[in-house]
Amino acid sequence: MSKYCELVADVASYQPDSADFFKALAAKKVRAVIVKLTEGSEDGSAYFNPKAAVQLRNARAAGLSVHVYHYAKFNGKQDAKNEAAWFIKNARKLGISPASVMALDLEDNCNAAMATEDVNTFLQQVKVAGYQQLAFYSMASWFWQGRINTKKLLTQNLWVANYGVSEPGVAHTGLWQYTNAFEVAGYKVDMSYDFCGLYTTQRPEPKTVPNTVPNTVPNTVPNTQGSTFKDILGDQWILQKGKFTTRTPLNLRWGAKTTSAQISVLPVNSVVAYDAYSLHDGFVWLRQPRSGGTFGYLASGTEQNGRRTSCWGEFDSQR
Incomplete structure (x- = not known):
């Protein structure tokens, strides 16, 4: 395993939003939290986690790094675009920083059997909106079955769920969700190991967001007026x-x-x-x-x- 292996919790509306809960996570040596933000699309289920704003605020107050995820219901590229727009809209509303990871959770029965293109369509929309820290979550079995082609994914930041085993079972896993029963303050929480530090290595909130266009003019273009x-x-x-x-x-x-x-x-x-x-x-x-x-x-x-x-x-x- 990597030298990091720090703990990362993911929470949804099932978990508390209290300050004490997030202080308890920090006391358990949890370093970061990924909060469920949205599910579906604005013209579909239009789900928004009603606890998200308070969960994010109290997680930050407890000294945790914060990130967000979207639960996918899409099947097809247009569905994926619509869901990305809903995710982006709510991330902006809550002031999610581009230093945070924007993760896509794909595990629903309604998703396409071969979903790589849909996933990339979603991730590309999020990237164009100015969020560059992208991650993809699914069960190890979906990778094994070929439902997701990791070689073609837009992001190589893989978040893999696989319980009751000694390793995630998917090559190049960055975040391994190894249990859904980590006990904190009387609640059972999904818990992951961060192998690469993407989620738990503190990065300053940037004053600038990575651009969707190059930061410099390509060397093949003269830097003169009219070029x-x-x-x-x-x-x-x-x-x-x-x-x-x-x-x-x-x-x-x-x-x-x-x-x-x-x-x-x-x-x-x-x-x-x-x-x-x-x-x-x-x-x-x-x-x-x-x-x-x-x-x-x-x-x-x-x-x-x-x-x-x-x-x-x-x-x-x-x-």
Whole structure:
């Protein structure tokens, strides 16, 4: 086993949300907790754990690292997209940090017999929204049966459930749920060993979220005004330094998609220094350099067929 092997609990509405419960977990040398956040989709079961907000708050107060998971009911790519949107919406509402792991729990009878493509569709949506710490959970038997092809998974952070044995039984397992009967304060809790430290090695809450586009212009693209490059989502960008002053409140995001996580809402008369722009998905996007080699993204107006159709501020280009 790895040198880490720290304890990680996962909880849902079945477990308490009290401060004493999470203090009891910490006293048992538990280092992190994964809270069930959602299940299904907004147009389906629309389940949201009613205890999630308090469980997360009290877990943090007890000194535990916090992460969240979604219980999958999907069968098919569109279902997977819808469920990812529900997960993302509620993660944002609760202010889940990109330092936290966003895990997908796949174990329901309604899931596809061969579910790798559905899983990747879900994970990709979460990744595009600005959450880069992805993990996948299922029973060891589902991996053995080939229902999940680990070689094709978008994430290699595997969380495997296998009880009553001496090892998880799946290669490259990062988190092993070895029991569902770990006793804490009179309750039985699912407990896992963290082999790689992903969940239990304390990482500072970042002030910036990993981008959905490269942090630097590829070396094959000259860093000069007017040069073009494509980001990893295939959108074309043009390098141009300038300043944009907002004339209406606008969202600043961690990616150039309306589904990307929000950094802040910029008030009227905010001045944004940008270094590139792109016309895609109906908007004219500006890229704002930020600390640590990261970027913020702002929709400055609308576009149609590659031509700007509206502008929500004023430009002062530094050509």
